[in-house]
Amino acid sequence: MFDDPVFMGVSIGVSIAVFVGSLIAIPVALIRLPEDYLVNEPKKSKNLALVIAKNALGVALLAIGVAMLILPGQGVLMLIAGLTLVDFPGRHKLLRKLLSKPKVQKPITAIRRWAGKPPLKTA
Secondary structure (H helix, E strand, O other): OOOOHHHHHHHHHHHHHHHHHHHHHHHHHHHHOOOOOOOOOOOOOOOHHHHHHHHHHHHHHHHHHHHHOOOOOOHHHHHHHHHHHOOOOOHHHHHHHHHOOHHHHHHHHHHHHHOOOOOOOOO
16 A cells, blocks of 8 residues: 555645645634634534534544644644534633643734734633
8 A cells, every 4th residue: 555656646645735724724713713712602503514514624623633743734733723613512621721831822822913813812
């Protein structure tokens, strides 16, 4: 399987696409989050198809984030992006705990400040 040049080419292409996509999508998502996202629970959607799609995308982002912890990319930021989409009890509490860590909070605040947005409120 790893000897197949087509497989390796596709694997490298997908890896590069995910890496570049994360470099674009994660900052855009972090900039679009309301300042009080972690303080006030967002309203739940009543559209079942939208809820399923949002959770599926969140799970995909979580899987990609886990892979990026060992592969090139922004693994921790991808995990946070995935967590913002997946619905489960205690999500906001977990996000607040993650975002209170200086190594996570610092780049997110820098991205938001670069875009002219205030830092996310965590309490």
